[in-house]
Amino acid sequence: MLIVMHKESVIIDDLIKQIIEKKLLPGAKLPSENELADIYDVPRITVRNALTKLEERSYIYSVQGKGRYLKEKSIPIQLPLTGKTSFTEKMEKLGYDLNTINISCEKINFDPKIYEVLKASEMDTVYQVGRLRLINDEPIAIHYSYVSEANFPKIGDDGSSILSMFAYYREQGIQQFSSRKTFLSVTFPTSKEQQLLACKSMVPLIVVESDCIDADSQSVLEHTKILYRSDKFKYDITIDDL
Incomplete structure (x- = not known):
């Protein structure tokens, strides 16, 4: 369980770092859950949990059937x-x-x-x-x-x-x-x-x-x-x- 939580934290921290460094720009579409699972070498559910936490913190938002996007600039x-x-x-x-x-x-x-x-x-x-x-x-x-x-x-x-x-x-x-x-x-x-x-x-x-x-x-x-x-x-x- 601790290993899973650590992997979620790694994904969250890395995506936030990309946002801060402007590697991900406002309005940009994030890679799919499957793509992120391959990038971070984790199960898809781990990626989904990480993205859910980012959405709860209002870094990203979901569009049904289209994917997840970075929120617009403050x-x-x-x-x-x-x-x-x-x-x-x-x-x-x-x-x-x-x-x-x-x-x-x-x-x-x-x-x-x-x-x-x-x-x-x-x-x-x-x-x-x-x-x-x-x-x-x-x-x-x-x-x-x-x-x-x-x-x-x-x-x-x-x-x-x-x-x-x-x-x-x-x-x-x-x-x-x-x-x-x-x-x-x-x-x-x-x-x-x-x-x-x-x-x-x-x-x-x-x-x-x-x-x-x-x-x-x-x-x-x-x-x-x-x-x-x-x-x-x-x-x-x-x-x-x-």
Whole structure:
């Protein structure tokens, strides 16, 4: 069993090396399972298992009846880390073809971390407003905003139609924003997130968490959590004043 796993790893590592060294170019068709089995002198099932893992990691994709292909080159995207301008405004100013779909507005169960950030009591109601972000019709991120009903009494009714939280806050008379405590981490998608982001279970997601602040009163408006696909895009995290 260990020998089989080692042979799978050899195939995976070698194909990834060829991708990095540009010996395999984006869109290129990979050799067939039989051809790879001959090249690496292994059973076909070993090749299939290796290719399945590469597909789960989103290096390659399958076309039924035609074979497997290397994924297209990643699209460079600037990853917004500051809270002075909305995600929508930043993407539009940078010239991206952005589309946003509201996917949820629901009450959350008590979460000590989120409630503490929002300065909400355990008896308060907090809503999660979710939006799916797409660039060039490709899902790039799921954007969750956690908002206290005590601060925005109509959020339960309004939340299902919100595409930009900053636009919503401006409607409530808040004009200037800032952010604090921005954290980055990595996770893997749940089955629901796989469906929304059109990705496999082993594709890592970049998680960005921060708090959005009313710049004038310094009160916390929301806790934000964004899940970015890591396989389709390259992220520029250079901080600027967009």
